[in-house]
Amino acid sequence: MAGDPTTEERIFDAARRVFLQQGPQARMQDVAVEAGITQSLLHYYYRSRDRLFEAVFRKEASRLIPREIGILNSDLSIQEKVETIVDDYLDFLQKNPHLPSFVAYELNYHPERLQEFMRSVGKPDLQKLSQQIESCVDEGTMMPIPPEQFLVNLLSLCVFPFIARPMLHAVLGFDDDAFAGFIEDRKDHLPSFFLNALRPGADST
């Protein structure tokens, strides 16, 4: 299967590349050129720019979140979840570096897409996470932490570098290789950093 892609598929793939690389305000003309066709053919397949964009957004937004929610809702231990999510997510983001900025822009400036976004993502099972944390706390192997803070901390540490990438290039003097190396280091660094943060037995005035 997947022999010659249909024209519709070629358009969709071109649109994905263009919207992700140039940003959500990219023009139909750019998509047409990328797909090697004329602008009017875009309208033949997708009746309007909005429909084409929405198709791309749905697809991409649904790739950003659910994979990690699946891991989070699984039966792995907290430690395994952290290790698995960090490894899997950093890997995924390295292959899709523009995805977070793209989705973040759209959600921030077009809140009407929040509804469809909500449907595209399963919700994390906060109750389960909360219980898991609680039993670790009871065992004395973990500090108490609200599950929301747990989740946001983990996501922040994984995703933020990709959104702030140009800032890191400016402030830390990264080039593309340095950034790749930085993320590679992070795969080792983050799990122990994160799990360490939750270790019991400290006090910080």
Added chain:
Amino acid sequence: MAGDPTTEERIFDAARRVFLQQGPQARMQDVAVEAGITQSLLHYYYRSRDRLFEAVFRKEASRLIPREIGILNSDLSIQEKVETIVDDYLDFLQKNPHLPSFVAYELNYHPERLQEFMRSVGKPDLQKLSQQIESCVDEGTMMPIPPEQFLVNLLSLCVFPFIARPMLHAVLGFDDDAFAGFIEDRKDHLPSFFLNALRPGADST
């Protein structure tokens, strides 16, 4: 001082509000309405949309980073820096919640602004931070960590929730009050979380 603002100031302030709230693609017409004047008067003061936008961007970008760099480069202890930065930054971001998205968008999709952005921000003194970390490690009060990872972790944990805010509303069911409370909790939570992560004496095979 600061009696009646000049027309130019009123335009600039209106532009700030409009660009930050509506996003970088907001129209001149919106700015004109917000400032209570006509569109052509905008051009009288700022020759083009680009100049007006650039003025706003410079101003706003220069507010996002330098304040924390100042703290970072100061003579405070590591612990004091973390506590001060978290408290100051979360406070600042709560008062300017749209700033990170605005700057992130612009830097990601208009790399030509990176140059001017670099000039607007002082660089963090990584060497100093590195030495500070090293001496804590020697004292046995801290785990070793590359200064870049230190910095990015700290920024991620502070800034990311504001960029991902609509996602948090969708995934965690926040409303505005819940989000504000979440950030308020975070002021207590983050410093101990972060400093705990760097405490020595763990291993996380």
Added chain:
DNA sequence: GTCTATATAACGATAGAC
């Protein structure tokens, strides 16, 4: 300085031939 009216350009969208 500030307005009204208009020019200019860009982009999305449609019509119609092949």
Added chain:
DNA sequence: GTCTATCGTTATATAGAC
């Protein structure tokens, strides 16, 4: 299905009166 040619709308920008 795919193209060329063109329309309609919107946004920036300018001209010129007051």
